[in-house]
Amino acid sequence: MPDQKPVSTIVFDVNETLLDITTLEPLFARVFGDALVLREWFAELILYSQTMTLSGRYAPFGALAGGVLRMVGANKAVAVTDDDVAELKSLIGSMPAHPDVAPALRKLREAGFRLVTLTNSPPSPAPTPLEKAGIADYFDRSFSVDEVAQFKPHPATYQMVAGALDLQTDDLCMVACHLWDTIGAQAAGCQGAFLTRPNNNLIKAENVPQPHYLSDDLVDLAKQIIAANGG
Amino acid sequence: MPDQKPVSTIVFDVNETLLDITTLEPLFARVFGDALVLREWFAELILYSQTMTLSGRYAPFGALAGGVLRMVGANKAVAVTDDDVAELKSLIGSMPAHPDVAPALRKLREAGFRLVTLTNSPPSPAPTPLEKAGIADYFDRSFSVDEVAQFKPHPATYQMVAGALDLQTDDLCMVACHLWDTIGAQAAGCQGAFLTRPNNNLIKAENVPQPHYLSDDLVDLAKQIIAANGG
Structure with a gap:
């Protein structure tokens, strides 16, 4: 990135990027007879969170998650209680960290970066999901889109993080395993680092911003x- | 709807609402060994179309559709050629009309409503998908989001239709089998009619606008x- 200024702050997405959502699979296996319905539910949840933001409406992510679970049930003629x-x-609130998370966070802290999180989930009473997963101490701040009542990838969510830290968006690098998150962050001026966890891959198409790191x-x-931004 | 003014114009979504996307299932069955991957691809396509619009970017729906098909292939370790x-x-461009479409369009025309379409797909050279499906003559105008380079459900897409017809959005009723489309149309001031085709159902959650007709x-x-708007 020789043409970009070095970033000081790394912003991490939480659900699936840091915390392992495959711990929800047994629930989907039990309710739908197919653990992979987790993927369909999650895609529909993100789709409808974006719909709400495009429509100038807001509902907390958890309420939307439950409503979308019932909708997927209706789509498949499966009763959701x-x-x-x-x-x-309950499961979403207590997911474990992926094994590569703590070593990566340690490395970035040692290189001098400030680490924060930005999640679609609303703020949670203690112990928070990051605390339960044992990784809360790596982060200086935890941000939720709830503060702006708009979901990622609306630019206001990334701008809120920059503003709260007295920074510009080009001081931030967004790390996420969802391309929709890095697309939005990059459009808002951040650097984007895309983590291809299982079931997450690039879209190579005209005008779709490609991540800086992969x-x-x-x-x-x-x-x-670290290599691209000094540290 | 005693508190709403009668609408003069009915706006139809095209893909899946009028035209039958299940004709794509054999392609998904051949490539992925599972026809239901069609649903996953379509959800991801809509998700990423919304991401692009939230990020101030635009790519034609067809280019995005192909890129997302390859992404879903990568997610499932399946080669997409x-x-x-x-x-x-090619299949998207030549889907047949659902059997309930022509009788419903005839009924609305006879009741005096003006009928138009609004689709995420870009304008197509003749014969258009509506012409190939034999239902083009029911419509006065066909609109594409391509004109505003933003995807549904951004309010600009519904406002474009109203503006082009010299109407206000509350003169329009949006008919779609996708709740994200009626949510956005209603947020923009239109009436919303939700058609629960297979695999499409309501989300009952706080702040999610419910359709006027179902x-x-x-x-x-x-x-x-017709009953609610005279005709």
């Missing part, structure tokens, strides 16, 4: 960010 | 629109 929705919310391993991605 | 992408685009059959939906 209140208990299923409660279990989903790896299937967060430690390797951290090394690329 | 140039021929597969070409076949997808049916699994387009003729029945047309009757509801």
